[in-house]
């Protein structure tokens with residue numbers, strides 16, 4: 008993709024994509040990593056992201072969707088600012104993952120793939136995240152919290168609330184909104200679409 | 209590959225090594241059930257229905273991916289296998305609604321048949337079925353998710369077969385779902401191939417759904433009436449009050465020239481026959497100058513007496529005849545014979561979509577130099593110059609794609625603009641705007657305006673080549689191109705040609721002599737050869753179509769007979785030109801031309817009559833009467849009745865009855881003096897019985913075979929529903945001269961248009977609008 012072309016992505020990510028595509032014998036092999044990186048930066052795979060990724064690789068948007076919808080880690084609706092992923096696979100399950108997961112649901116008032124009204128948190132039940140030795144484990148964005156009990160849950164959430172500048176009573180300050188990546192329209196979009204579930208749920 | 213021998217169910221079979229077991233078995237009459245396997249498409253091995261036991265292999269194997277090798281031993285039916293298949297069906301029925309009673313596919317559904325055979329009607333899966341509402345993806349394609357068994361045939365057909373790639377699969381596991389490219393809409397060629405290959409009722413067709421049950425239809429295989437490729441099409445017809453109605457078009461037994469294929473026009477466009485605007489009564493202009501319905505008898509008598517009067521008072525030369533490029537060969541032949549022998553005029557022409565006469569001239573005396581549509585599906589190398597087959601010749605495009613995909617054929621494309629088929633091309637040459645003329649010189653090495661020498665070298669390196677060229681070539685240019693090819697190859701297969709034209713039978717129109725200077729088989733009117741037996745054949749060339757209208761404008765055209773053509777609209781003729789001409793039109797609709805006529809006869813469509821048609825490659829096929837419409841008559845019958853009403857002895861036009869044409873007892877003078885009835889002699893020599901009805905087009909087919917050079921047809925195959933070849937090379941080289949200024953007007957019909965017929969097809973109109981909307985939407989994004 009040439010420099011003049013409009014891109015959704017940061018210059019760094021755009022450059023990374025340019026290199027990634029040339030790395031494989033087949034351009035489309037770059038698809039899955041590109042989708043992951045794009046999701047990390049934009050928050051989710053919007054129509055615009057899908058269309059730009061398709062164009063960069065030279066495949067149809069349909070093909071991008073065929074692949075993207077296969078993976079449950081890729082999402083098509085915005086997640087909360089902090090996406091709480093609770094592992095309930097065997098090791099974690101045996102060590103009480105479901106109690107932890109239930110506590111998250113109670114504290115946040117949302118269920119699987121839900122998102123809190125303020126857009127701060129979303130919750131997901133996920134497959135093994137590779138932290139079995141310290142089960143039960145969760146992942147919040149890219150941070151791990153392990154060897155959990157339900158009692159840990161309020162503290163973890165409070166930690167993120169204060170990180171986002173939200174008072175612990177839950178009343179919303181403007182602090183964290185300023186931290187939302189890229190343009191304001193995107194953050195509005197997040198909230199507008201926040202109720203929906205993932206397409207294949 | 210070398211043949212190997214292996215054993216299936218105790219039977220010794222032989223097949224080339226590497227053949228898929230499923231194919232080898234089918235050839236030997238051993239049916240192995242399969243949902244995902246589809247011949248010609250990539251292997252999917254998704255459904256596990258085809259499992260078989262192979263000796264010394266621990267697990268059941270999929271016959272659709274197992275290739276045969278020497279000494280293998282297979283079992284295809286056993287309790288173990290039946291159990292495995294039964295479980296597979298139970299799994300496939302996991303989400304299935306079992307709504308066969310209301311499903312379009314009921315009665316011809318592979319899943320239904322297999323469930324019947326293996327008795328797995330009840331699914332043992334306890335999970336709730338995932339239901340989704342049916343979706344309409346386009347006017348042509350509907351999707352019922354719950355019936356889908358995820359065989360991926362549709363995806364592969366659309367992608368590999370059509371090169372459209374409009375279908376995909378989303379999500380995974382039990383929630384996998386087939387998805388169209390436009391979110392909830394299909395932005396594609398609307399060919400309906402996906403519907404055709406779907407083994408169940410998940411993809412259904414907008415025009416057929418919920419109309420009837422398969423066993424309530426009669427199935428008649430005939431020839432598509434739209435483009436010049438001439439697909440074989442099976443029409444599903446049902447009795448209705450005023451005749452019989454076509455409810456479906458497909459290629460049911462996948463036989464014929466097109467195998468699996470049909471495009472949107474062939475599949476959905478048949479509804480023009482049911483158009484409320486269809487003419488069903490003759491119209492005669494009354495004293496107030498208005499067209500009003502009349503009886504056949506009155507209209508025929510009136511038209512005949514006027515024609516006779518004008519011929520007798522002003523001479524035959526003052527009458528013009530315009531034929532059709534969608535009527536049958538027999539009708540075209542009869543029309544020119546009627547024009548020349550009854551009306552006494554050579555002023556007969558048709559709206560020419562390409563210059564077939566130039567091809568005949570170029571090939572005269574050189575046999576085996578044309579390529580059939582089948583040849584194009586197997587030729588090792590093809591050079592395509594001009595044209596855009598994807599839009600204008602969908603079957604040709606399909607054959608080219610298939611040949612490249614399955615046989616690694618090498619496709620070379622020379623065009624002034626980029627065309628979609630370049631995606632399959634080994635090399636593409638972009639020509640300057642006027643570049644077509646230079647091609648023969650470029651290929652011959654004596655042109656330096658086209659710089660790309662690598663393309664030429666690649667083409668010249670091919671030992672055998674089929675050259676397919678478009679309507680960009682006319683007259684001298686056709687001859688130069690063919691001359692290059694004839695010079696090139698020492699053997700008969702080296703270079704063969706195919707020339708593209710439009711409409712179902714424009715090749716037949718030219719072959720049958722709807723030309724002012726040429727008789728059937730491109731025999732010049734000035735040197736009539738076999739046609740000497742025509743009584744009173746005028747010896748000078750008549751007027752071309754533009755000349756007829758010019759004469760009409762000057763008040764010199766007494767009468768004009770137009771059959772299945774709309775020159776007023778297609779050539780932009782000024783309607784005022786015809787005000788002093790007595791005009792007779794035979795057509796399906798009140799076209800711009802028919803609206804000017806004094807007498808209009810309601811004609812049958814190709815689907816409502818029998819006869820032969822010739823596609824643009826020279827493949828002749830038999831069209832069979834499928835539907836019926838009260839009030840209309842085939843053009844053949846209209847012409848015979850018109851001649852009869854003029855007092856002509858019909859036997860001189862149509863050789864029917866025990867006595868043949870004319871039993872000359874040696875009393876006449878002239879060319880045939882003292883001769884026996886030539887037609888009767890020919891029939892006897894060919895072991896044929898005379899036809900008994902003057903309305904039997906096959907009587908004229910006999911005469912065509914007897915008199916028209918190049919039309920010696922393989923009857924067994926023709927009547928068996930196969931395409932047979934004509935041989936334009938049999939046209940005698942003598943006396944073929946450059947034609948008079950001929951007006952060639954290519955139609956450039958696209959995927960959803962087809963001259964007059966397309967205009968009256970609601971289905972094609974709807975598809976066109978749908979695709980225009982999709983285009984606008986994707987442009988807006």
Ligand code: SF4
Pocket residue numbers: 349365366367370372373374375394396397398399400401402403
């Ligand atoms: S109608 Fe034809 S082009 Fe459209 S999705 Fe089906 S197979 Fe593909």
Ligand code: SF4
Pocket residue numbers: 355356357358359360361362363386402405406407408410411
């Ligand atoms: S829609 Fe039909 S052809 Fe396509 S995957 Fe489903 S069952 Fe197969």
Ligand code: SF4
Pocket residue numbers: 432433434435436437438439466469470471472473474475601602603604
């Ligand atoms: S329009 Fe042409 S390609 Fe389409 S079905 Fe008819 S003959 Fe075949």
Ligand code: FES
Pocket residue numbers: 094095096097098099100134135136137138139142143144
């Ligand atoms: S099972 Fe939970 S991290 Fe592996």
Ligand code: FES
Pocket residue numbers: 241242243244245252253254255256257258259270271272273
């Ligand atoms: S036909 Fe062999 S697996 Fe489907």
